[in-house]
Amino acid sequence: MAVPTNAVVTVEVDERLNPLSVLPDDHMVNIYGGAQVPGEVSLSADGRTLSFVPDAPYGVNTRYLIYLHSLAADLAGNTLSGSYSFTTSESVDSTAPEVAQISLPDSVTEVPVNAPLVIDLTEAVSDTCVTDDVVSVSTGGNPVAGALSVSTDRRRLTFVPTSPLAVSTDYTVDVAGLCDQAGIAMVPFSSAFTTSASSTADTTRPVGTLSPANGDSGIAVTTPITITFDEPIAPTSVNVSTFAVTIDGFTGQVDGSFSVVGNVVTFAPSTALPGNVVVRIVVNGVADLAGNTSSYSNTTFTTADELDVAAPEVVMVTPSDGATDIEVSSRIVLTFSESLNPGTINNTSFSLLANGERITPSVSRSATNRAVTLQATLPANSTVYVLVTSGVEDLSGNPLADFTSEFTTQAAPDTSRPRVVSQRPGSGASDVPVDSSIVLYTSESMSVGTVPDALFISENGQVVSGITTATGNGQAIEFVPDAPFAPDAAIQVFFRSTAQDTSGNALNNYEGSFRTTVDSSTQAPQWQRYTPSGDGAPVNTVIEVEASEALDPATVNTTGIKLHEGNYSGPEVPIQVALVRDGRTIRITPDAALLPGTYYRIAITSGAIQDLDGVAATTFSATFTTGDAVDSQLPIVETVSPPDDASGVGINTQISVRFDEAVNPLTVTAESIALNSGIGLTKHCAISFSSDNRIVTLVPHSPLNASTLYDLAVDGVEDLAGNAVTPQTTVFTTGTAPDTTQPEWVSIIPTSNATDVPTNAVVIVKLDELIDPASIQSNTGFVWERYGSAVPGETSLGVDGQTVTFVPDAPYAVGTQYQIQTYWLSAVDLAGNNAVNSNTYFTTGFDADTSG
Structure with a gap:
């Protein structure tokens, strides 16, 4: 489990230590395989707990070693020994944990004598603070014996009394002494309950009556959904997993909130339900106070044929209305107040206008149909209008009011001015983990001191605080929020032109956006x-x-x-x-x-x-x-990128592996294609497949460590028959900066406009940097007959990793003009930058070259 970057390290020992053997500036924590972490070591009053508080937050996503050898000694002079490691998360924890809800609500009566106590917390707690007495159930000052357990996510405590509770008795619940991984103490919590007069254990499932009832029709669209059970219900058992509300014909669950009052559970939709739809309620696992769960039920009702008059609205657009100096390659992302009818999302209802001409963008939508992304090559130095028509409708058929927004693109490209070339997570991405950082790569080295005050991150329109760092010679900018983003939140990225490169040139304003994932527990x-x-x-x-x-x-x-x-x-x-x-x-x-x-x-x-x-x-x-064959052959790795023993690799490199056959995509994970620098596996932002699942591309989320040796191990990937790949490990060494520059063709043979070229000429093109070998396909023809089709032949990458050779299957036609179109090669460098396109021509003579 990753720990917050301000975690307090505590070590409990089995006997009292000599306080004179513990010095505040002792070396206790260091970067795994690296330097020690400055901080202060202290010993508890009972002499059995060592604590280490770092002077500054640990690095994010970094492995650390707790080094105990000779750190302290017991009263007899025997020295401590041992070492342990941990890995940090991406944020500082500054919030105290609290009780979110409890299975036995305060002042509840008629509690069964066999009732457990379930306590849900607002965040994970540290094991070092979990003792048998952090949860106390008592009566008249006398504690109740029982067993305390902690859920695997450290957010739920369960106390089960050893013996049945006494009948008709008042009990007090106290929760105190817990702390989170940053050592922040929990807010103490107290409540009370009274047991019933019956000494018989409650072992009967709760039975509920649903309203609206199964098969009801004509139900008002604002009607809350209630289940009245035959006994009180534990609030901790009610959530979207145990009480699911959906609409037939649409994916996803209805948004709303739950309330539990005694034996009545109510679900209130956030907005009115659509009219004349079938609403489905699946209840399974709602528990009574004794922990008995309800049986599975699946019921439906039909809403009244009422008009939903609430039209969808645009709640966010990036670039924002009035934004200036926007990159011509920027995506336009629109976020709506509710899910849209996907059938109305197209490039008829969404369009762009610039310089009096309509631009038809490619249109894509998020999984929830709440975010729409437009992609097009925008004209430079132009006002671009974003147009969304009333042809866009919500799930009830309500049309959007015509919407317009405008922004201005940057002036004609100035190569001396830095720009953001990529964002991770990508702009327009959805289902982004809430603990994600934001990484921006720039085209030039930035003046580090100008970056923090120019980068703004907002969550649902509110600025988020966090830590901004610049690495990779100032070209890799990473923002780590102080706390995880909220689930299903709209995140915007603003990188303003007050940031400058090392020569004082202002950054082109950049804006991007993405949406975080929903709460998986719901x-x-x-x-x-x-x-x-x-x-x-x-x-x-x-x-x-x-x-x-x-x-x-x-x-x-x-x-x-x-x-x-x-x-x-x-x-x-x-x-x-x-x-x-x-x-x-x-x-x-x-x-x-x-x-x-x-x-x-x-x-x-x-x-x-x-x-x-x-x-x-x-x-x-x-x-x-x-098909008709048995596959008994182990898949083989044909190429990897970066190539084995490559050096100076950009810290933003992508990883690609090409196999000799299609692989099972479900077997491709961060473990089966593992990138490791010795301090843990690299976290990937995206994994994609191409060439009929023969090529796998992985994009690391954060910048790789500079000037570092990485192992790339392929082990555990399988083909469709379950045959595991022959394991292979390669290595490469990173450079000091990201690679954000498009590679260029430095040599093309035959030369441009050459004539009398032999009819058996081999075409040779060379890039100015290493090519991702997986991007070069042997059957890709990039030589074309002028005004004709591609010439059949074989394409291969040379051993230098930079030179591509094309050999035609048959001689060229005599006296004919041909075109070398590098576009069709789709060559990219190790960081995924597309090669600059080049088109040249040559004309054949009337003979082949037979000189050898």
């Missing part, structure tokens, strides 16, 4: 990816289905998971199932080879699979068709 597990798909799967294929969160192993079995030959009615194929990769992926292995050339369907029954909280997943179905 979502049912979703099916995300599966393999295989389409045609040609090997007859010994392995089938995998990936969920959005860890699943309950007890529910993963062949009862709810089926493989059929043909459709659902076809013969069932005997299979074995297992959970792999952090318990999120179901691996389905047929007992025998599948039939060649046959259509198969994978089916997972709705409700059969549950997450670790007991929340059921929905139905899943997918199909594939087998």
Whole structure:
């Protein structure tokens, strides 16, 4: 578990230490494999706990070593020994933990004698502060004996009394002494409850009556949804996992809030429901005060045919209205007040206008249909108008009021002026982790002192505080917020022209935006990816289905998971199932080879699979068709980038691996393609696949360490038949700065406008830096007959990693003009920068070159 960058290191020992052996400036913590961390060491009054407080926050995402050898001695002079490591997160923790809710509300009566006590906290607590007495249940000053447990996320405490509670008795609950990982003490909490007069344990499930009832119709769109149970309910058991409200025909859950009053649970939608829709309520796992959970129920009602008059609105646009000096390659991102009808999101309802001409952008939308991204090459030094028409509608069919915004693009490119060339997470990204930092790469070295006051980050329109650092010769800017972003928040990035490069040139204003992920604890597990798909799967294929969160192993079995030959009615194929990769992926292995050339369907029954909280997943179905062969060959790594032993690699490099066959994308993780500098695996911002899943590209989130040796280990990737790749490890060494410059072609043979070129001429082009070998495909033709088609031939990358050679399959036509179009090579450098396009011509003679 990553710790906050202001974490206090504490070490408890089994006997009293000599206080004279502990010095405040002793060396106790150092960067793993590096220098010591300045700070102060202290010893507790009882002489059994050492503490270390750093002078300044630790570095983010950094591994540290707690070094105890000879640090202190006991009263007999025996010295302490041992060492332990930890890795930091990306933020400072400055907030005290508090009790968020409790299963036995304050002053509640008629509590069963077998009731447990569940306490939810606002943040994870430190194990060093969790003792048997942090939770006290007492009556008349006498504590109740019991067992205390802590959830794996350290945010829930459960106290189970050893014996039944006394009947008709008042009890007091006290929670105190907890602290978070930064050592911030918890706000003390107290409450009380009274047991019932019955000494009989409550072992009966709660039974509820839903309103609106199953099958009801004509329900007002503002109606809250309530369940009245036959006994009081524990508030800690009510959440979107145990009480899910959805609308048939649309993905995602209805936004709203829960309240629990005694035996009544109420869900209040944030906005009116659409009219004349089927609302589905799935209740499973709501618990009474004794911890008995409700049975699964799935009911629906239909809303009245009422008009939803609330039209969608644009709540944020980047670049913002009136912004100036915006990059011509900037994306335009619009965020809306509610989800839109995806059928109305297109380049008819979204368009751009500049210099009196309409620009047709490419239009993409977020998974929730709340953010729309427009991408186009914008004219320089122009006012660009963003136009969104009333053709855009919400899920109820309400049209958006026509919307316009404008911004001005930068003047014609000035190469002496720095600019932001990339952002991580990318502008327009969604489902970004709330603990993410923001990284910007600039085209030139920045004056570090001008950066912090020029970079602004906002969350839902409010400026966020944090720490800004510049590394990589001032070209890698990283912002770490003081606290994690809120879930499902709109984050904007503003990097203003008050920032300057080292020559005093102002930065081009930059704006970007992204949206953070929703709170996973409020979502049912979703099916995300599966393999295989389409045609040609090997007859010994392995089938995998990936969920959005860890699943309950007890529910993963062949009862709810089926493989059929043909459709659902076809013969069932005997299979074995297992959970792999952090318990999120179901691996389905047929007992025998599948039939060649046959259509198969994978089916997972709705409700059969549950997450670790007991929340059921929905139905899943997918199909594939087998080929006619068994795949028994281990996949082989053909190329990697950066190449083995490469040096001076940009700290913003991307990682690419090309295999000799398609691989199973679900087996590609930060562990199976592992980048390691000796202080832990590198966190990736994105993983993508191309060339029919033969090429894998990984983009590290944060800048790599400068002048550092990295290991790139490929081990654990599998093909579609489950054959594991032959392990391979390569190394490379980073330079001191990111690579943000497009590579250029320094040599092209035949030369431009050459004539009388031999009809068997080999075309040779060379870049000014190393090429990502995965970007060069052997069947890519980049020589074209003028006004004709591409010339068939073979393309290869030379051993120098910079030279590309094209050999035609047959002689060129005599007396004919040909064009060398490097665009079709799609060559990129190790950092993913596209090579500058070049078009040159040559004309053949009438003979081949046979001189040897």
